[in-house]
Amino acid sequence: xxxxxxxxxxxxxxxxxxxxxxxxxxxxxxxxxxxxxxxxxxxxxxxxxxxxxxxxxxxxxxxxxxxxxxxxxxxxxxxxxxxxxxxxxxxxxxxxxxxxxxxxxxxxxxxxxxxxxxxxxxxxxxxxxxxxxxxxxxxxxxxxxxxxxxxxxxxxxxxxxxxxxxxxxxxxxxxxxxxxxxxxxxxxxxxxxxxxxxxxxxxxxxxxxxxxxxxxxxxxxxxxxxxxxxx
Ligand SMILES: [Zn+2]
Numbered sequence: 426x427x428x429x430x431x432x433x434x435x436x437x438x439x440x441x442x443x444x445x446x447x448x449x450x451x452x453x454x455x456x457x458x459x460x461x462x463x464x465x466x467x468x469x470x471x472x473x474x475x476x477x478x479x480x481x482x483x484x485x486x487x488x489x490x491x492x493x494x495x496x497x498x499x500x501x502x503x504x505x506x507x508x509x510x511x512x513x514x515x516x517x518x519x520x521x522x523x524x525x526x527x528x529x530x531x532x533x534x535x536x537x538x539x540x541x542x543x544x545x546x547x548x549x550x551x552x553x554x555x556x557x558x559x560x561x562x563x564x565x566x567x568x569x570x571x572x573x574x575x576x577x578x579x580x581x582x583x584x585x586x587x588x589x590x591x592x593x594x595x596x597x598x599x600x601x602x603x604x605x606x607x608x609x610x611x612x613x614x615x616x617x618x619x620x621x622x623x624x625x626x627x628x629x630x631x632x633x634x635x636x637x638x639x640x641x642x643x644x645x646x647x648x649x650x651x652x653x654x655x656x
Contacts (some may be wrong), residue, residue: 428462428481429569431470432537433493435459435605444477452477458495460488463569490526492534494542497598497650500606531594532576535583536562538597546604548632553592558582591635599653600635606647607631 436459441451443462452474459472462481479485522530538544540562544554561575571579583594590596607627614620626641636654637647647653 427465429465430478430482430488430491431461431463431569432534433458433460433491433495434472434542435495435498435602436472440472442474442477443471444473444481446477457500458498460491489522490530492530492537494534494538494598494601497595497602497653498606499648499650501648528580529571529576532571532579533565535594535597536565536571536579538594538601539592543597543601546601546632548628549600550591550633550635552589553597553635555582555592595650595652596635596654599649600631602649603631603637603642603645603647603653606649607645610645 435457436454438457439453440459441453442459443451445451454472454474460475460478461470461472462478463470473481475488479488482488536558539553539555540558543549558579561571561579565571565575582588604627607623611620611623611627614623623645626637626645630637630641637645638654642649642653
């Protein structure tokens with residue numbers, strides 16, 4: 426029964442860690458992000474704090490080179506008690522990751538953005554899902570590994586001049602991050618004009634055109650990377 430590191434991703438505020446701590450409690454996720462591990466016995470992925478994730482996979486080094494979908498989120502983190510662990514900052518794979526591990530994380534993340542995380546947002550521009558990547562993605566879903574050739578192919582696609590800028594890695598991460606943030610806001614505001622504005626920004630700009638203007642970012646009070654959507 427192995428646990429396979431899949432991704433670092435956003436979790437809803439009420440989410441709790443999957444691992445029961447020795448004191449019988451489960452901690453939450455004060456940073457709003459979790460490490461998702463795949464349980465090989467049922468093929469599902471579950472959220473863990475970084476410390477609990479390291480305990481589950483048995484070796485902290487296993488968590489280097491894990492795709493991080495939260496790096497473009499600029500929400501200030503609150504200094505609350507919880508399992509924050511270390512090595513999460515600095516993007517794909519954390520500070521301790523080698524260049525090779527960072528490259529692997531980048532390729533995996535881009536593949537998952539195009540074929541899963543952004544491609545599966547309801548109402549998203551259909552071009553996100555990219556048919557020539559389908560076969561690589563099918564294999565990746567089974568093994569969770571990429572060959573050197575596959576990695577080169579994915580990175581070359583991301584950098585290709587033929588790839589429209591809205592489909593580049595950072596822009597898709599901005600779409601994903603903004604989608605999470607705007608939905609949280611939509612869920613907290615009462616129905617009315619502002620609610621409708623937020624829904625329209627999400628559906629007509631973010632999902633359909635994969636971009637937001639500075640005015641829209643301000644109107645929706647999103648806390649994104651300073652260069653978000655300036656591709
Ligand atoms: Zn935990």
